[in-house]
Amino acid sequence: MPPATTTGPAVVLVTSRSFSSGDLDLAGEVTAAGATIVTGPSDHDLETLRPLLATATAWIAGTGPVTAAHLDAAPDLRVVARYGVGTEAVDLAAAAERGVLVTNTPGANSGAVADLAVALVLAALRDVVPGDRGVRAGRWDVRRARELGGLTVGIVGLGRIGRGVAARLAGFGSPLLGCDPWVPPAELERLGIEGVDLDDLARRSDVVSLHAPGDAVLVDAAFLEITRPGLVLVNTARAALVDEAAVADALRAGRLGAYASDVLASEAGDHASPLLAEDLADQTLFTPHAGAQTVEAVDQMGRGAVDAVLACLRGEQPPNLVRPPAAPEGDA
Numbered sequence: 001m002p003p004a005t006t007t008g009p010a011v012v013l014v015t016s017r018s019f020s021s022g023d024l025d026l027a028g029e030v031t032a033a034g035a036t037i038v039t040g041p042s043d044h045d046l047e048t049l050r051p052l053l054a055t056a057t058a059w060i061a062g063t064g065p066v067t068a069a070h071l072d073a074a075p076d077l078r079v080v081a082r083y084g085v086g087t088e089a090v091d092l093a094a095a096a097e098r099g100v101l102v103t104n105t106p107g108a109n110s111g112a113v114a115d116l117a118v119a120l121v122l123a124a125l126r127d128v129v130p131g132d133r134g135v136r137a138g139r140w141d142v143r144r145a146r147e148l149g150g151l152t153v154g155i156v157g158l159g160r161i162g163r164g165v166a167a168r169l170a171g172f173g174s175p176l177l178g179c180d181p182w183v184p185p186a187e188l189e190r191l192g193i194e195g196v197d198l199d200d201l202a203r204r205s206d207v208v209s210l211h212a213p214g215d216a217v218l219v220d221a222a223f224l225e226i227t228r229p230g231l232v233l234v235n236t237a238r239a240a241l242v243d244e245a246a247v248a249d250a251l252r253a254g255r256l257g258a259y260a261s262d263v264l265a266s267e268a269g270d271h272a273s274p275l276l277a278e279d280l281a282d283q284t285l286f287t288p289h290a291g292a293q294t295v296e297a298v299d300q301m302g303r304g305a306v307d308a309v310l311a312c313l314r315g316e317q318p319p320n321l322v323r324p325p326a327a328p329e330g331d332a
C-alpha cells in the first residue's frame, strides 16, 4: 500500500480529455480531498508534461503513452489512474519497478464500445455513409447488401467488450466465432460462441470485430491473405492491432470489402494514415475514437479513476489495480 501524503498538498495531474466533460463534479471531489489539480495535454508530450510531473502525486491519464521516462520525471507519483480501460500505452513493468500503482476502470465503457462496434458493422454492411453522400449529390445508387443474421462474425478478444458485442449479435442470429487465448473454449460455448484460433477465424468469418488490447499486430498481410473475399473488418480497439498499409492494399485488391474503425495510428497527430486515401473513401468508415464517449461511460470512467486517486491520497489500496498480463494457460 502506498504511504499517506507526507509533505504539502497532493497534486493531481489530469491528462484525460474526458475528465471535465461528464455530469459528475470530479474536480470538486479531488479539491475537497485537499489536492490541487493541474492539467496537461492528452498526447502526453513528455517535455510539456515534465514540469507538471515533477510535483505530481497522482496522474489521471488518458490513452497517451506513460513511459519509463514519464515516470522518472515524477519522483512523488504514487498512482497512474487510467480514465478508461486500455493500458497498452502504460509501461506496467516500469511502473511496478518504481512502486507506482496503475489502475483502470474495467467495464465502465463496455456497453458504449459494443454499441459502436455493432453500429460500424451495420453501417459498413449497408453502405450507410456512401449512401448518404450519394443522396446529397443527387445519386440514388444502391449496392445489394447481405443481412447480418446470415453472416458469420468472428470476434477477436472475448473480454468485456467482445462479450458485449456477442450478446448484441445474438439478437441478429449470426453464427459467432471467437478467438481469445485466455478464455477456455467451454466458456465461449456457454456464450454461444465457437472457440477457434486466429487463422480459423480469418478463414471462416464474413465480419471480424477486434476487441483485444493493442499489444501486437493481429491483422497483417498473412491474415488478410486467407480471409473470405469481401470481409468486413471492424476495429473499435486499437490501431496497433492492424497493419494499416496491408489493410489498404487488401481493400484495393478487393480481398477486403470494408474497414470501419474508431482508431487510427495517426489519431494523435499528423493525419497521414494510408487508410485515409481518397480512393478508399467508399470502403472505409471512421469515427474519432468515440467508442467510450457516451454520457454513461464518461461518468463511470471518471468515477473509477477518481475513486482510485482518492484511495491513494488516503493511503489506501485503490480498486482495479492493473498488473502485466500472465501467459495464456498451457503456454508455460
Ligand SMILES: NC(=O)C1=CN([C@@H]2O[C@H](COP(=O)(O)OP(=O)(O)OC[C@H]3O[C@@H](n4cnc5c(N)ncnc54)[C@H](O)[C@@H]3O)[C@@H](O)[C@H]2O)C=CC1
Residues within 6 Å of the ligand: 084, 085, 086, 087, 088, 106, 107, 109, 110, 113, 156, 157, 158, 159, 160, 161, 162, 179, 180, 181, 182, 183, 211, 212, 213, 214, 216, 218, 236, 237, 238, 262, 263, 289, 290, 291, 292, 293
Ligand atoms: N474505442 C474505444 O474508445 C475503446 C477501446 N478499448 C480497447 O478495447 C480493448 C478491450 O477492452 P475490454 O474488452 O474492456 O478489455 P478486457 O480486458 O475485458 O478484454 C480484453 C480481452 O482480450 C483478450 N486478448 C488479449 N490478447 C489477445 C490476443 N492476442 N488475441 C485474442 N484475444 C486477446 C484478453 O484475454 C481479454 O479477454 C482495450 O484493451 C482497449 O484497447 C477499450 C475501451 C474504449
Ligand SMILES: O=C(O)C(=O)COP(=O)(O)O
Residues within 6 Å of the ligand: 017, 018, 062, 063, 083, 084, 085, 086, 087, 109, 289, 290, 291, 292, 293, 301
Ligand atoms: O478506455 C479506453 O481504453 C479508451 O480507449 C477510451 O478512451 P477515451 O476515454 O474515450 O479517451
